[in-house]
Amino acid sequence: MPGQTDHAGMAALSICEALLLAINDHKLLPEREIAGVLRDAAAAHENAAGNATEMEMHQSVASLINGIMVGINPTGRP
Known part of the structure; x- marks a missing residue:
């Protein structure tokens, strides 16, 4: 979303991405x-x-969501 100015939405996205990365890093859920x-x-x-x-x-x-998936799973495995 070029030019995105919704700060609350950007913050929520960052928080969710960080939580998913932590869940993955700590093996709380399978990838x-x-x-x-x-x-x-x-x-x-x-x-x-x-x-x-x-x-x-x-x-x-x-x-954006698909980009997050690549960031969490850089190998591209389903």
Whole structure:
């Protein structure tokens, strides 16, 4: 989301990403479960309906989530 100015949303995203990384690092959930949570969240946005502006926002959100998944699982394993 270029030009994102929603500070609360950015903070929430950073916190969630940090929590997922900590859950992964401390082996509290298997990597495949964390990847599944992220896949489900991305799919919800990829399949969302709306006008052109809303669709662009949903696709952008899905891309961000998929980027987080790569950061948590750099090998690309499902």
